[in-house]
């Protein structure tokens with residue numbers, strides 16, 4: 001009897017049935033009215049006392065284990081997986097094709113801009129998108145009634161009549177103010193981030209876009225240093241043949257200020273529809289930091305000077321990849337996004 005109990009126990013433990021029908025067959029074979037375990041119980045009745053004492057427990061344990069195993073197999077079969085950890089499905093079938101995402105062109109362009117300046121030794125700083133009037137305007141030499149505040153069409157969070165209202169930053173120059181307030185001189189920093197302007201959405205403008213702005217402050221920094229830094233950047237970004245030109249401009253926080261154009265990388269200066277026949281494409285604004293701005297952040301403008309620049313990431317990406325409509329960046333159209341899969 002001992003051997004038969006042991007053999008059946010091994011049989012139970014080795015059971016692997018996948019289909020419910022197979023499991024039912026195993027149950028009948030072992031525990032059914034004429035099943036092998038049931039038969040053992042019948043024989044057990046006739047054995048002598050000594051034997052009963054020896055095998056009673058083992059027989060009960062066998063029955064219990066068999067019943068439990070059958071239940072387990074049934075549960076697994078119902079949940080769709082098999083007892084040995086596989087699945088009902090064909091394991092040799094090829095896997096599902098999950099489409100891989102790709103990086104957004106704005107991220108790719110921002111990263112490229114930041115990396116170029118990192119190579120030049122610039123740090124990277126970020127700051128809050130919801131800012132106060134001081135950091136966005138006041139410390140940057142915008143007087144209270146200055147039309148430039150209107151020029152930037154600000155989204156106000158709190159009442160704009162109150163003192164130092166809260167607003168959505170219209171440029172990341174406010175991060176540069178925070179850097180001037182907290183960092184040790186000399187400062188060499190780029191500030192990437194999202195900015196907000198209350199503008200009608202069109203092919204050329206959006207109320208949300210991204211900027212990378214830069215700031216360099218040290219003793220004896222000149223306009224020539226700025227020009228060289230921007231030329232090097234333009235050549236890294238658009239290719240070694242790139243030329244730049246500077247046109248006088250105005251920003252409250254820089255004096256003198258300039259607008260920078262790069263030679264059109266499509267027609268190489270001959271004139272095409274991208275550069276509207278001029279051979280030049282505007283890429284950024286820049287200038288020498290106004291002494292008032294340095295002083296507002298507690299920097300001695302007699303000892304230190306510096307330059308700042310700021311560019312729109314969407315615009316740089318548009319020029320680099322000839323994207324014609326700014327709205328593509330925000331619509332998440334897979335056909336558009338897929339074109340940048342290989343630019344990572």
Ligand code: PHE
Nearest residue numbers: 171173285286287308309310
């Ligand atoms: N902050 C300016 C803008 O948002 C860009 C700029 C930065 C211009 C620094 C000059 C110097 O347009």
